[in-house]
Amino acid sequence: MRINRALRLGVGAIALTLAAATATACGGGDSKSALDHAKDGKLTIGIKFDQPGLGLRNKDGSYSGFDVEVAKYVAGKLGVKPEGITWKESPSPQRETLIENGQVDMIVASYSINDNRKQKVDFAGPYYVAGQSFLVRADNTDISGPESLKGKKVCSVKGSTPAQNIEKNFKDTQLQANDTYSVCLEGLRAGSWDAVTTDDIILAGYASQSTGAFKVVGKPFTTENYGIGLKKGDKEFRDKVNDAIEAMFADGSWKKAFDSTVGGSGYQAPEPPKVNRY
Structure with missing residues (x-):
């Protein structure tokens, strides 16, 4: 009985040690600033x-x-x-x-x-x-900013502030909301919609990776x-x-x-x- 109790105590000590180590590894056990x-x-x-x-x-x-x-x-x-x-x-x-x-x-x-x-x-x-702006195909001349969105198809991410802004303030625009911006970019490249919208600097990053396929247009019209x-x-x-x-x-x-x-x-x-x- 004493041996079993000792074993149980030993196992319990090991478990506590492992738990503490796990907490430290996850950041929860580090008290340093x-x-x-x-x-x-x-x-x-x-x-x-x-x-x-x-x-x-x-x-x-x-x-x-x-x-x-x-x-x-x-x-x-x-x-x-x-x-x-x-x-x-x-x-x-x-x-x-x-x-x-x-x-x-x-x-x-x-x-x-x-x-x-x-x-x-x-x-x-x-x-x-940052501020909300638009990404279009490099050869696009129809969209120069929010004033030219009427009747256009614009993609953004579901639940995002830019998507909500389009839905609320640009009711003549057809909003396409997807789960990710990568899906928006694929559709833009294929011609499924006319523009992608989110913060200007994020769009500029996508444009910089597009080997000239896309460009950012319009001055930012929100503030982030x-x-x-x-x-x-x-x-x-x-x-x-x-x-x-x-x-x-x-x-x-x-x-x-x-x-x-x-x-x-x-x-x-x-x-x-x-x-x-x-």
């Missing part, structure tokens, strides 16, 4: 893996895009070299959870700053001001402030990230990063925004 991680020369940064020009995981396992370049610059200013960065995929619906659970130190993933999100996380930035998502309440870390963003604007690295990524579509870099130190 993002600034502590940076001081150790390591950061876990959330990005998109499927947005060409912004955040893309390439076939060789490397990562590229404007968001990636912004993240690397900011990390560098915090003392973290590129090899010290762990990239983590951050789908839109999971971003707040990843930050709150400590699974990432920051998120740089076309992450619009809004009041609802600020209840759960903090933001540094903005580092870019892209910020770097951070753990709520960590003012010291947010201030340092804001310092890094401002330095990137000032030394020309921001424009260089834009031109080398989404700028490949021919889309011109706007003036950098003013950082909001709320």
Whole structure:
């Protein structure tokens, strides 16, 4: 009986140890702050893996895009070299959870700053001001902006803000809502619809990968402030990230990063925004 009890106690101890190790591996057992991680020369940064020009995981396992370049610059200013960065995929619906659970130190993933999100996380930035625009085939001359949408077929993603905007404000337009932008692009290439709509910088990224098949048209007609998502309440870390963003604007690295990524579509870099130190 004593042997069985000892075995049970031993198994229980092993199980607890494994559970603790699992929690640590998932980020839940790490009590260090993002600034502590940076001081150790390591950061876990959330990005998109499927947005060409912004955040893309390439076939060789490397990562590229404007968001990636912004993240690397900011990390560098915090003392973290590129090899010290762990990239983590951050789908839109999971971003707040990843930050709150400590699974990432920051998120740089076309992450619009809004009041609802600020209840759960903090933001540094903005580092870019995006706006809804249109992607059309390169030979299209019919669409130049929202004023020329009447009777046109326009594709966006189900439930997205751009899709809702078209549905609400452009009732003479035929909205085609799909699950992903890749489906929208396939249909645009095939001529199934006339345009794809979402934020201008996302469209510019797709255009830069299209080898001249698509172009972005029209001035942005909405406003989306892209910020770097951070753990709520960590003012010291947010201030340092804001310092890094401002330095990137000032030394020309921001424009260089834009031109080398989404700028490949021919889309011109706007003036950098003013950082909001709320």
